[in-house]
Amino acid sequence: MGEILFLAHRIPFPPDRGDKIRSHHVLRALAALAPVHLGCFADDEADHACEGELAALTQSHLLLPRGKSLAVAGLEALIGGDPLSLAAFRDRRMGAWVERILANRPIETIFVFSGQMAQYVPKTYRGRLIVDLVDVDSAKFEAYGAKGRGFRGWMERREGRLLRGEEARIARRADRTLLVSKAEAALFAARLGEPENRIEAMGNGIDSALFDPARVVPEPRMLAVEGPRLVFTGQMDYAPNIEAVERAMDRILPLVRARLPQASLHVVGRNPPSSLLARHGREGVHVWGRVADIRPWLAAADLALVPLEIARxxxxxxLEAMAMALPSVLSTGAATGIDAVAGRDFAIAESDEALAEKVLALSCDRDRARNMGQAARAWILANASWEAALADLPNMLAFSQESLNDAA
Known part of the structure; x- marks a missing residue:
């Protein structure tokens, strides 16, 4: 049985943000099939503290600190005519390590997680190549650029254009290109004109046993705030999350508080910018920052509010809110790719006024809110396990049943 080289732009530990949750479960699934060699980057000391877990799961690994500043990466990108996303993750040490692994190990498959890492696949490599792009990043930057102004807007439009070319190169080279949903896969195929049989959806899952409200004690600090308590979770140095929270603070929450003055918005997630931290404790807004475990905060909330304007x-x-039986009010973009039933499993609206009305309706009808939360969890249990999401990986890697039995 051949071995697998797995390249990820972030260490798949700890699984505490969207991309790392997905790469974590993919890595575990691959390691159950064959020996895996992992090359990845660390963002901070918390990432480096997980190196022991990484070593226990892989045959070998390289974990490099990603210390290149945005200014340096931007200059390299402008000089080289490359996307900033690639320049930010370009490191000669990673390239040299990949070459050594390919020269000395029987690598049958390279699995690339996120397009930034495809630059490390040598042109001479002739084995199987699977690339998990997750999202159509070029479309995201095009959306940023359409709204942006000045130099930043120009850079975002440039990034979208160059990434689109890089995505096309990746798709032509890869045996399989994976996206997180059928809608995202269809968008990718249509934009690039690539054969759809080589572009597939591989969805996300959720550990419903871990995210079980019956097993979680609600966060006391959040419970101490009068309700109804609305929650938004996520990586808070990520532009779409910042934009969504600012929308909730400035445009949706005031409409809710006009009729429910005690309503509060709780922002939970690492690295909130100073502009958000300055709002903590004012006009019903609470910005909690990084927490050790997101589940108690979800358990203490009355509903999730996710008004994303740019979502891929x-x-x-x-998924986490639904698994915790939390009624959720979503923008259309936030609900994309989740084939649950609007009105039963979550509520969807688009305008600020419509989102506020959905929040008010659920906040004022506890039975309706409880029924929606229970329906959401039931949908997760039936449709969104990681086992189901990754069930086709052995076929993608062309492992026979005999080799799977040997691996077991």
């Missing part, structure tokens, strides 16, 4: 793929924050 499947939102893990929505």
């Amino acid at each position: 793929g499947v939102q893990n924050k929505v």
